[in-house]
Amino acid sequence: MSERAVVTAGTGGIGLETAKGLARHGFAVTVVGRNAERGTSAIKEIAAVATGAAPRFVTADLASLGQVRALAAHLAAEGPLKVLVNNVGAMFPQRRQTVDGIESSFAVNHLSPYLLTELLLDRLQAAAPSRIVNVTSAAVKAAKRTFDAAEPPGGYYGFHWYGRAKLAHLAYTLHLAERLHGTGVTVFAATDASLEGQTGVLIGPGARPVPVSRGAGDPRIITQVLELSRRLAPLGGGPDVQHK
Template identity: 60%
Template sequence: MTEHAPKAVVTAGTGGIGLETALGLARQGWDVVLVGRDPARGEAAVTRIDEVAGRRAGRFVRADLSSLAGTRRLGERLAAEGGLNLLVNNVGGMWTERWESPEGIEASIALNHLSPYVLTEALLDALAAAAPSRIVNVTSSAIAAAQTVFDDAEPPGPHYGLAATGRAKLAHLAHTVELAGRLESRGVSVLAADPGAAATDNAAHMTIDILPPALRPHWEQIRKGVSAPVASAAKGPLAAATDPALEGRTGLVVGPQGVLDDTLLAFVTPEVAEAVRTWTAKLLATAARSS
């Protein structure tokens, strides 16, 4: 890694949209730390990063981001390394079958909201030390399918992966907007990026059961939508991370074409923001007791 190159951390960066985003950063002269679970995938990803950069620009750090305790340790480790110019919270996912994190939290909530929340909090001082810096939270149009009920950890009724992920992404978008206001005076911009649908590994494992019944007639259309090349889905995150026109701007959403798009922000009402704030604090307290 080059001493004077700007430094980025990309979670879930060893494949899919995360890797494509990391490759784009490397082409623009960044050093990139890739966070993932699989050392073999990590090694292969770092090789690609170094190849496109034409130098040693990549590094892999192993962590299981479904564990909030593990995520907190990762954040402390990375924070100890000093200033950070960019954090891309790309980790997330959508699953047909319900499963739980090591702390007993439903996985959509853990990976799409709580894990990036915890990692970001641990890295705030490092990001502020390198200001002007940016945080990019990868969001999703699945928000449109969310149940906006935050009374309990999970809403009542059956578990449907699309709705569960949409709810978690809505929670994190509400947090993104709030964090943007909190960090503006510290020189840290906080942006969300919607990559759009793409043929990721996660998408390849989806079945029709991931959809609430009302959406199942649209299954073939949805399947077609997730056949887009993964490389094209990095346009939004890369623009949010590097577009000079966004310097000093915060609390915004960059759409799949790499331009600002406020469509998803309409779902973040004051009532949702307040409910998410209380809900998140309860979940984090529960996780702390179980770890």
């Protein structure tokens, strides 16, 4: 029986290539996306190179925390999970809010993968040794390092707000790597045998480890990010409160 891997936003670009790579390694890949037509096309490409179980597509709009919760419940019910790739991400030309009333850049690039990961941790631990891969961006270097609210002070600038959300998720990722140390769940690389047992490793161009951006490992930033994340996307399963 093939081990399970999940790739969010896996119907095109980096996500699709990642899904194909995992399928070549024998994983039973589940691709998550919003568009069923693109999902069908992606599954055909992945199936053509798969060496294990047939790939699947699951529809979910990861801008909605309610749909993230439903997705997590669906995936958790299927049993242990070997690899989770949080590839979802988006930059918006204008300020916008999700259905939950949360600024979209922060919701899509951080809160969505944060919540999905937290809700699937027990399934990942059940499959240990397992891996979590969070996709980041060089845009973190342009981010404002304040996380009292989903939106930073000042006017909207898509690239900066996107980078700030990615910085939040990078800070969470470093925290997660430390928190899961010794559990068998490692964070960042999906299949590279040379990184076996390592965690919290940032992989850059050329598939080589690179230094983590200044600020992402700042304990104050990590604390702010965690407090804000828990407030906006509580893990208790209750209804998400709107924060404007």
